[in-house]
């Protein structure tokens with residue numbers, strides 16, 4: 203009950219739209235800490251109270267010793283019973299209650315929730331990152347950064363508030379009490395404090411630096427390992443075992459380098475701290491006894507000063523590691539920030555939604571070369587009429603998939619515009635754009651989820667009948683019915699393995715087709731959608747696809763030219779530019795690139811005809 207109340211103080215998984223985090227560390231941390239600010243105010247308050255209780259407990263011990271030594275054993279309770287009871291209540295009741303409140307706020311309120319809130323907001327922001335962002339990085343590395351920096355940010359926020367305040371109050375009040383007993387007593391303490399701060403100043407920035415480097419090394423190493431696991435079949439097929447080992451060993455060696463350095467610093471630091479602590483305790487004890495012998499201090503005060511000095515040395519270790527840890531976390535947060543706060547390369551410029559009435563597509567003078575200075579697509583113009591079925595043909599690397607990706611706005615064009623029904627796709631929301639286009643991509647990777655979830659991915663609310671109907675139209679139902687995965691889930695419930703590895707290439711394509719059929723968008727794009735199917739299944743699907751295409755605008759890409767020969771118009775691309783266009787028969791008659799490609803696929807049949815002509 204009580205736990206639940208504290209756990210629910212802040213909802214970590216709120217629906218709030220994720221925004222780009224700021225790019226300075228302080229603002230970055232505040233960005234994530236803000237929902238928890240009131241809890242932090244609470245824990246700061248409890249930390250102060252706890253520190254005060256602890257320090258005054260030592261002072262009480264000293265005072266009670268003095269009182270006990272002054273009054274006789276019989277009179278003590280009569281004279282000082284009240285003070286004793288107050289101290290005992292403070293220690294046995296108020297102190298535990300305060301720490302309970304502190305823990306409830308910190309452990310129940312902040313710990314789990316804040317880390318998860320950061321991951322949730324960060325992950326949703328990452329999902330909005332452009333394809334080029336992920337093309338430029340390891341997926342494993344991005345994931346590690348997300349997980350790590352959540353901890354980094356949380357720990358930084360907690361330590362900056364609670365730890366520093368607690369230690370400050372502790373030291374401040376200790377100093378005050380020493381001073382109240384005898385100003386001279388503060389001398390060892392002040393000297394110690396100076397030495398302690400200097401130590402922190404020398405060591406901590408180095409520790410922080412090495413932590414940041416290490417955190418980078420760790421993400422890099424995870425990235426390399428995950429990359430190998432994801433591409434395990436390539437690793438096996440090319441028996442690159444030793445090379446792969448070397449790649450990982452190199453990553454691990456790099457990381458070890460920073461681990462060694464960190465551990466050396468740790469040893470040096472620990473020795474330094476022990477030395478200055480020893481000197482401080484010895485100084486306080488010696489000075490206290492000296493002051494007592496000269497009559498300036500009571501024996502109770504000496505006991506108080508010595509025990510507190512011992513306690514301070516204990517704290518100083520704890521505090522130092524916490525500070526080192528704090529800087530490690532700052533390093534992690536800093537390092538994560540560089541990834542998590544990257545601006546979105548492709549952004550919604552307005553909240554306008556794309557309205558597709560007819561489905562006309564226009565590429566207007568489009569230029570794009572993946573951020574390089576030339577090549578790929580230059581000044582490309584093409585208009586696809588509403589309902590027109592266009593086939594894109596061209597050599598591998600001609601830029602076909604790139605054009606499709608631009609139409610889907612997976613990248614922003616560098617020059618020119620792409621219009622759908624007269625609306626610039628850069629001026630409408632990406633969601634509305636992509637909702638209007640059904641795509642089967644060239645490399646159909648499925649999600650490691652059930653077949654049902656994969657098919658319904660574009661229309662989660664679809665009914666069971668709709669899903670089955672779509673699967674049937676894609677000629678996928680027969681094999682789906684037979685499926686069973688390791689955990690005994692069957693049919694639509696069977697899971698397909700990471701990226702769909704448990705299905706054959708052709709089965710995967712059919713699931714992808716079913717997904718598009720179910721989505722039923724007004725514009726369709728098929729990028730080698732049937733390339734992995736045998737001719738028989740392809741022919742069977744072709745009929746269904748014609749029905750699906752109906753009035754829709756369609757762009758289909760295929761190397762197997764028979765797949766698209768029947769389209770209204772064929773566009774032949776070479777090096778990002780249109781070199782030929784027309785119907786199949788017109789292009790054959792024309793005798794250019796298309797004719798020669800066709801020629802080769804149809805086994806010279808056309809060539810003889812041409813030769814005859």
Ligand code: ATP
Pocket residue numbers: 334337572578596597598599600601602603604605644
């Ligand atoms: P295929 O028939 O083999 O699928 P394609 O016509 O679809 O070829 P694209 O995938 O559009 O070819 O690639 C066109 C060019 O763009 C290629 O030279 C490729 O190297 C380059 N390219 C593709 N993706 C990227 C990327 N993310 N970053 C940089 N260059 C890229």
Ligand code: MG
Pocket residue numbers: 602603604644729
């Ligand atoms: Mg392609």
